[in-house]
Amino acid sequence: MRRRPVAAFFFLRPRLTLALLLGPPLLWLGVAYLGSLAALVVQSFFHLDDYTGRVMRRLTLATYGELLSRANLDIVVRTVTMAAAVTVATACLAFPLALYMARYASARGKAFLTVAVLLPLWSSYLVRVYAWKLILAKEGVVSWFVEQAHLTWLLDRLLAVPGLGGPSLSVSSIGTFLAFVYVWLPYMILPVQAALERVPPSLVEASADLGARPLQTFRRVTLPLSLPGVAAGSIFTFSLTLGDFIIPGALGNSSLFIGQAVLAHQGTAGNIPLAAAFTVVPMLIMAVYLIAAKRCGAFDAL
Amino acid sequence: MPSDGGGRNAPLGLRLAVTGVLLFLHLPFAIILLYALTTEDASFRFPPPGLTLGWFQVAWNRPDIWAALGLSIRIAAAATALALLIGTLAALAVHRTRFFGREAVSFLFLLPIALPGIVTGIALRSALGLLGIPFSVATIVIGHATFCVVVVYNNALARLRRTPASLYEASMDLGATGWQTFRRVVLPGLATALVAGGMLSFALSFDEVIVTTFTAGQEQTLPIWMFAQLTKPRQRPVTNVVAVFVVLATAVPILVAHGMTRGGGREAGG
Numbered sequence: 316m317r318r319r320p321v322a323a324f325f326f327l328r329p330r331l332t333l334a335l336l337l338g339p340p341l342l343w344l345g346v347a348y349l350g351s352l353a354a355l356v357v358q359s360f361f362h363l364d365d366y367t368g369r370v371m372r373r374l375t376l377a378t379y380g381e382l383l384s385r386a387n388l389d390i391v392v393r394t395v396t397m398a399a400a401v402t403v404a405t406a407c408l409a410f411p412l413a414l415y416m417a418r419y420a421s422a423r424g425k426a427f428l429t430v431a432v433l434l435p436l437w438s439s440y441l442v443r444v445y446a447w448k449l450i451l452a453k454e455g456v457v458s459w460f461v462e463q464a465h466l467t468w469l470l471d472r473l474l475a476v477p478g479l480g481g482p483s484l485s486v487s488s489i490g491t492f493l494a495f496v497y498v499w500l501p502y503m504i505l506p507v508q509a510a511l512e513r514v515p516p517s518l519v520e521a522s523a524d525l526g527a528r529p530l531q532t533f534r535r536v537t538l539p540l541s542l543p544g545v546a547a548g549s550i551f552t553f554s555l556t557l558g559d560f561i562i563p564g565a566l567g568n569s570s571l572f573i574g575q576a577v578l579a580h581q582g583t584a585g586n587i588p589l590a591a592a593f594t595v596v597p598m599l600i601m602a603v604y605l606i607a608a609k610r611c612g613a614f615d616a617l
Numbered sequence: 618m619p620s621d622g623g624g625r626n627a628p629l630g631l632r633l634a635v636t637g638v639l640l641f642l643h644l645p646f647a648i649i650l651l652y653a654l655t656t657e658d659a660s661f662r663f664p665p666p667g668l669t670l671g672w673f674q675v676a677w678n679r680p681d682i683w684a685a686l687g688l689s690i691r692i693a694a695a696a697t698a699l700a701l702l703i704g705t706l707a708a709l710a711v712h713r714t715r716f717f718g719r720e721a722v723s724f725l726f727l728l729p730i731a732l733p734g735i736v737t738g739i740a741l742r743s744a745l746g747l748l749g750i751p752f753s754v755a756t757i758v759i760g761h762a763t764f765c766v767v768v769v770y771n772n773a774l775a776r777l778r779r780t781p782a783s784l785y786e787a788s789m790d791l792g793a794t795g796w797q798t799f800r801r802v803v804l805p806g807l808a809t810a811l812v813a814g815g816m817l818s819f820a821l822s823f824d825e826v827i828v829t830t831f832t833a834g835q836e837q838t839l840p841i842w843m844f845a846q847l848t849k850p851r852q853r854p855v856t857n858v859v860a861v862f863v864v865l866a867t868a869v870p871i872l873v874a875h876g877m878t879r880g881g882g883r884e885a886g887g
Contacts, residue, residue, distance in 0.1 A: 325795065329714060336707070337711075337722070339703055339706055340703045344703075344726060344728075344729070348737075348741075350744065351744035354740070354744050354747060358743060408638055409638075412634075412639070415627055419631070431639060433871060433875060434872075437817070437868075437871040439824045439843075440826065440840075441847070442843070445856065447645065449648055450645060450648055452661035455661045456663045458663075497645065529628075550731065555734075558734050561826060561827065561844065574733070577735055581743075581831075587746075591739070594735060594740075597732075597733045597736060601731065
C-alpha cells in the first residue's frame with residue numbers, strides 16, 4: 316500500500332484542517348467585517364466638535380443626544396414608517412401570487428412563475444428604480460392615463476396632501492413608496508410561497524370538511540400557518556428599506572431618510588459620529604427584528 | 618407533492634390578482650424599452666412623439682459608458698473569484714466538521730446582506746479611513762466580495778448536504794487519496810452549484826450601488842454612472858439604452874443559473 320503522508324497528516328489533525336479551511340473566511344468576515352462594524356459603533360460614541368469641526372475621540376453620549384433632536388428623530392420615524400408601510404403593501408401583493416403558485420399552478424406553470432418572480436429580483440435594481448422615474452414623471456405614463464380617464468383633479472388633490480404629495484408623483488412620498496414596493500416585492504413573494512407550500516393540503520381539506528367557507532379556511536388556517544413566510548420576507552423588505560438612499564433620492568421630496576442622512580453626514584460634513592449613530596438605528600431595529608423573526612420560525616421559511 | 622394541485626381552477630378573483638401582480642412586476646421593463654426608442658430626449662413625455670433606433674448608436678459611441686462597463690465587469694469578476702474561494706472553503710468546513718459556533722458562521726456570512734447596505738458601506742468606509750487605506754478598485758472589490766460570499770456559500774453548502782457521504786467513502790475505499798477524491802468527486806459534484814453561485818454573485822456585484830458609493834472614491838462603475846444619470850440626466854434615451862442592455866445582460870446568467878440548480882430545492886433563491 317502506498318503511503319500518503321499529506322492526506323494522513325490532515326486526516327489525523329481534523330482541527331488543523333478545519334482551521335485551514337475556515338481561517339480565511341473567518342479572517343475576512345469575522346475579523347475584518349465584524350471589526351469594521353464594531354469600529355463604526357464605537358465611533359458613534361465620539362463627537363464632532365462644533366467649533367473646530369474635528370471629531371473628538373472621547374466616549375460620550377452627546378452624538379446620541381443630537382440623534383434624538385426633533386429633526387433627526389423625524390428622519391428616523393419617517394424611515395421606519397415607510398419601511399412598515401412597504402412591508403405591509405408587499406405582503407398584500409405577494410399573497411395572491413404566492414398562493415396561486417403554491418396551490419393552483421401546474422408544475423410547468425409554477426416553473427414559469429418562479430422565473431417570472433426571479434427575473435425582476437435579479438435584474439438591475441437601479442434600472443428598476445429608473446423605470447419608476449419614467450413612469451411617474453410629470454409628463455409620463457401615469458399622468459397620461461390619469462388624464463385620459465379625466466381624473467387629473469384627483470391626482471392633483473392627492474399630490475396636495477402635505478407629507479404625501481409633492482410637485483409630481485416622481486417627487487413625492489407616494490412615488491418613493493411605489494418604487495420601494497415594486498423593487499422589494501419579489502423578496503416577499505418567494506418566502507411566502509415557500510411557507511404556503513408547507514401548509515399540508517389535508518389541513519385545508521379538513522377545514523372545508525368541517526364546514527368552513529373558503530374565506531374562513533384562508534383566515535383561520537392558511538394565513539396563520541404562512542405567517543413565518545411573511546416574517547421572513549419582511550426581514551428583507553424592512554432591512555432594505557431602512558438602508559436605502561437611492562430611491563428616496565431619486566423619487567422622493569426633500570425630506571430625508573436614514574440612508575440619505577448617513578450619506579450627507581459622512582460626506583461633506585465629515586460628521587462620522589452622527590452618521591454612525593444613524594446607522595446604529597437600523598442595526599438595532601434589525602437585531603430586534605431578527606430575534607423576533609427567529610422566535611416565530613421565519614428562518615425555516617427562507 | 619407540488620404536482621397534486623396542478624390544473625385545479627383558481628377562483629376568478631385570485632387569477633385577476635395574479636395577472637395584476639405579474640403586470641406590475643414586468644410592465645416597467647416594457648416602459649424602459651419604449652423610452653430607449655423615443656425621439657424625445659429632454660423629457661419623459663408619454664406617449665413618445667416618435668420612435669428611433671438612433672440612441673443605440675449614440676450609446677455605442679460614448680466612451681464613458683464603455684469605461685464604466687469595463688470597470689464593472691472587472692470588479693464583478695474579481696469579487697466573484699474571491700467569493701468563490703472564500704465561500705467554498707467555508708462551505709467545506711461547515712459541512713464536514715461539527716464545531717463550536719457552527720451555526721454562528723452561517724449567520725455571520727448572512728450578515729452583510731441581512732444588514733442594510735448602508736451599514737456595510739459606511740462600516741467599510743470608516744474602517745478604511747481609520748487604517749488610512751485609499752479608495753480604489755481594490756476597495757470596491759473587497760466591499761463586493763464581502764456580500765457575495767454568502768451566495769456561493771449557500772449554494773455550495775446546499776449541494777454538499779444533498780450529496781451522500783457514501784460517495785466520498787466509496788472513492789476513498791477504492792483507493793483514491795484525499796486530494797484525488799476532492800478533485801474527482803467533490804469538485805465535479807459541486808461544479809454546477811459553484812457556477813450558479815458564481816453567476817449570482819457576479820450579477821449581485823455588477824448591479825451593486827450602495828456599498829460601492831461608500832468604497833469607490835473617484836471610480837465610476839456602471840451602476841454609479843447610472844445613478845448619476847438618475848439625478849442629473851443628460852441624453853435621457855442613452856440611459857434607457859444602457860438600462861435595456863443591463864437588463865438583458867443580467868437576465869441571461871440568471872436564467873442559466875436557475876436552470877442549473879433546478880430540482881435542487883431553493884439554492885438560487887438567495
